[in-house]
Amino acid sequence: MSRFPKWAVSVIAIGLAAIHLLPLYIAATVAFKKTTDLSSRWRFPGYFYLDHFKQAFTEGHLLRAFSNTVVLTVATALLLVLIGSVAAYPLSRVKTKLSRGVMNAILGVMMIPTLSVIVPLYSFMHQLHALNTYWGIVLVSTAFNLPLGIFLYANFINTIPKELDEAAKVDGCGHYRLFFRIILPQLKPVTAAVVILKGLKVWNEYEFPLYFLQKPQNQTITLAISHFFSDTSSDFGSASAAAVLAVLPVTVIFLALQKYFVSGLSDGAIK
Amino acid sequence: MTWRKTAARVQLAAMVAPALLLIGVFVFYPLLRGIRISFTDWNGYSQHDHFIGLDNYRKLAVDPNVRTAFVNTLLYGVGSAVIQNVWGLLYALLLNRNFFGRNAARAAVYLPVMVSGLIMGYIWYFLLQYSGGALNDARSLFGAAPVDWLADKHRAISLILFISSLQFVGQAMVIYLAGLQRIPRMYYEAAEIDGIGWWSKFRHITLPLLSPAIMANVTLKLIGGLQLFDLIVALTGGGPGFSTHSFSTLINYTYFTSQNAGYSSSLGIALFLFIMAVTVGVNRYFYRREVEH
Numbered sequence: 203m204s205r206f207p208k209w210a211v212s213v214i215a216i217g218l219a220a221i222h223l224l225p226l227y228i229a230a231t232v233a234f235k236k237t238t239d240l241s242s243r244w245r246f247p248g249y250f251y252l253d254h255f256k257q258a259f260t261e262g263h264l265l266r267a268f269s270n271t272v273v274l275t276v277a278t279a280l281l282l283v284l285i286g287s288v289a290a291y292p293l294s295r296v297k298t299k300l301s302r303g304v305m306n307a308i309l310g311v312m313m314i315p316t317l318s319v320i321v322p323l324y325s326f327m328h329q330l331h332a333l334n335t336y337w338g339i340v341l342v343s344t345a346f347n348l349p350l351g352i353f354l355y356a357n358f359i360n361t362i363p364k365e366l367d368e369a370a371k372v373d374g375c376g377h378y379r380l381f382f383r384i385i386l387p388q389l390k391p392v393t394a395a396v397v398i399l400k401g402l403k404v405w406n407e408y409e410f411p412l413y414f415l416q417k418p419q420n421q422t423i424t425l426a427i428s429h430f431f432s433d434t435s436s437d438f439g440s441a442s443a444a445a446v447l448a449v450l451p452v453t454v455i456f457l458a459l460q461k462y463f464v465s466g467l468s469d470g471a472i473k
Numbered sequence: 474m475t476w477r478k479t480a481a482r483v484q485l486a487a488m489v490a491p492a493l494l495l496i497g498v499f500v501f502y503p504l505l506r507g508i509r510i511s512f513t514d515w516n517g518y519s520q521h522d523h524f525i526g527l528d529n530y531r532k533l534a535v536d537p538n539v540r541t542a543f544v545n546t547l548l549y550g551v552g553s554a555v556i557q558n559v560w561g562l563l564y565a566l567l568l569n570r571n572f573f574g575r576n577a578a579r580a581a582v583y584l585p586v587m588v589s590g591l592i593m594g595y596i597w598y599f600l601l602q603y604s605g606g607a608l609n610d611a612r613s614l615f616g617a618a619p620v621d622w623l624a625d626k627h628r629a630i631s632l633i634l635f636i637s638s639l640q641f642v643g644q645a646m647v648i649y650l651a652g653l654q655r656i657p658r659m660y661y662e663a664a665e666i667d668g669i670g671w672w673s674k675f676r677h678i679t680l681p682l683l684s685p686a687i688m689a690n691v692t693l694k695l696i697g698g699l700q701l702f703d704l705i706v707a708l709t710g711g712g713p714g715f716s717t718h719s720f721s722t723l724i725n726y727t728y729f730t731s732q733n734a735g736y737s738s739s740l741g742i743a744l745f746l747f748i749m750a751v752t753v754g755v756n757r758y759f760y761r762r763e764v765e766h
Contacts, residue, residue, distance in 0.1 A: 210571045218564075219574075219581035222639060226585070228607050229596045243599060243607045289492035292485040304489065311500050313544050313749050315700045317721040318741035321517070321734050322506035345499035348492055377484040391757070406589035408703045428707070431595045442599065447591050452587040460580060467644065468651030 226449065233443035254443035258430070262444045266419065267426035270449075271405060274340060274422065278404045279397050281344040286396065287389055289348075290355030291381050295367065305356065311349045316409045324413050332414070339414045343407065347400045354399075358392035359385060395466030398459070402416045405452065423448045504745070510738040517734035529739035538715045539740065542723040543649025545630060546699055546744075549719055550751070552634045553641075553698030554691050560638060561690065562683075568646065569653050579650075583643035593640050594707025601632070601708075623709050626716035633717060637704050641697070645690045651688030653679070688759040695755060699748050720744040 228243050233254050235247045258264055293305050323342065324333075332338025362385065370380045411422045421429070427448055430441045456463055511529055515522035533539045568579050585593065600607040601622040609619040623629045660678045669677075680687075702721040705711060711718035711726060718726070720740065728737040 208572045209708055211567065211570060212574045215578040215637060216574050218579040222582050222585055222643075225593065225596045225600060226588075228599050232599050240605070242610050243605065264528060285491045285495065289489045292488050296485060304493070308492070308496065310749075311496055313502065313745075313752050314500060314694070315721060315741075315744055315748060317700070317702060317724045318745040318748075319500070319503045319507050320724065321728055321738040321741060322503040324728075325510075325517070326503055326506060327733075342478060342497065342499050346497040348496055352492060377481060377488065381488070387585070402587065406591075408589065408591045408706075424591055425593055427595065431598075431707075438599065441595070445596055448592055449588050453584060456587050457580065460583075464583070464647050465651075468648050 204408070204409055213238075229442050229445050231450075232438055233446045235439060236440050237437070254261055254439035255447065256272050257437070257440040258444035258447055261440065262426055262430045263418070263421070263427060264444060267421050267423045269416075270420055271422045271424075273336060274343070275401050275404045277319075277336065277340045278343045278347065279401045280342065282347055283393055283396060285344065286351030287355045287386065288381065290352045290359055290379070291385055293352065294356040294359040295364070305352075308349045308352055309344070314346075316346065316423055320409065320413060326415055333434070334415060334417045334420060336420070339410055341412065342410055343404050347403060351396050351400060354396055355389065355391055358389060391465075394462050397462055398466045402452070482562065501505050505740055507738045507762040510735055511742050512739075515734045515735045515738075517732050517737075518607070518727060522735065525735070529736050530743075532736065533739055533743060536719065541715055542718045542720050543747075545716075546701075546720045546747075548630060549634065549637075549701045550695050550699035553637060556634060556638045557642045557645045557694045558679065558687070558690050561644045564642065564646040565649030565653055569650060582646055584732060585640045585642045588640065589703065589725050590637070591703035591707050593636070594704045596656065597636055597708060624713060629709055629713070629717045632710055633701075633705060636708070637698075637701065640704075641694075645694065648686050648693075649683065651681045656682045684759075684763065691759075692752065692755060696748065696752060699751065720747070725753075 231243050231246050234251055235241070235243075236249075236251055236253075239247060241247075262427050293301055293308075327333050327338055327342070330338065332341075366384055367380060375383065406424060407422070408424045408428075411425045412428075415421060415425065427441070427444050430444050491503070494678055510522070512524055512526060513522040514525050514528075534658060564582060568575055568582075598606075603609065603621050604620060606619075607620075612619060622632060627726065656679065660682075661674060664674050664678060701719050705722045706725075707721055709717045711722045715723075721744070724737050724740045724744065727733050727740060731737075
């Protein structure tokens, strides 16, 4: 590998990178082009045209979908951080057969595909009157995403020296006080990882909203776009504009917080 | 003293309780309920259902659509794992070097991971469309006839695998990059003193020391591929016919379109057992290798 000159590596890498961005580029040219403009989708239009974007907002109700998605994502992430970090503390500090068994059962949940329990989950949610409510979908998303959250927190707490706990216990600190005073303040990096990984997952979630949020007024972005694409089969421009608008916020957040995204993902995977 | 110990234990248990309660109520209970529904002929909305024993399981064992979905699910799972691991490792080796544009290239490869698979699938429609699609447009420049990209079963499956890998290979790359950066430089320096070639260095230093990253990536990609859902919904909807369905999309179809909740539930249980068996098998394999080394 090291025999290649540096400039050649640059050219290859940038060429490959372009392929990964190609679909997004094509979506942009479709979105910025007039419907009557039948020129190639490879070519960016030479004029400035935003009607498709306006249409996406008015017909696709994107603003409403955005605010719904923000509410769901923030609520789920908050619950995940709170419940996940608190639960991880005893599971990481207490090493008994019982706590290992509980941890393994929790990790086993990660193997359950959403679709494999969608039928019973749907009828259960119906019984609870939780369909088309925020609290319903937030609780379900939290439950399904908790295992990875607990896993990441437990791994991180394992690296915090136990001597700190002992010192606090000598001072007469109970487990609650110990956790909130001593452990929690140290969990910032792993909390960033949990919020980023799981926030992104909930933001892009399709299966749960598809089943549990069927009223137009509580649609999420992914659902709004899917309706846009299936209902307005001729208005490609507006559908594409909606897709571009949906991709935009995650792109901006990613570019701003790139470092955290990357370390969050890789720290969680290899320990 | 014993009282204090009990109090401490209660405190610890209370800290795990909310998590266990949520997971129990919204994951384990539905799973049990799903097992029960899978033994009935429930249609998904009626007040009544009938216990029909193993009929749904007998039916799925001979259902040709289930067979197709099963083979496809395996293809999506193994295909994603193999393609994205090889591809991601190559990217990591390339982008671990120092050169102009390295960070931009890393960001560009990783950026599509941020996008929902469903939206990415819809966007690809603009490239794959028969008339006016970007790919056929490019073909016409070379005088080639347009292609109906998703009309052929094998090509559709290959495209689903390719598009999904192109989108998510950044994940594997990032994990491999982190793995590469954890390999101490002195190993390579020692190897260079001994005059060992790059292939031997790769084979005897890089690969063995990457094994935690390989294990994580293979498991992640395998499970992800076996559960593939939204991209298929956006690209083919399982068609033409039933030929590109995965287990997940078939469950969705059976429930939503045919309103056969009992049967759909038995498919769900089958998928769960299948994924569990594969994951446990793969983990055992890696664990045994780790012990041997």
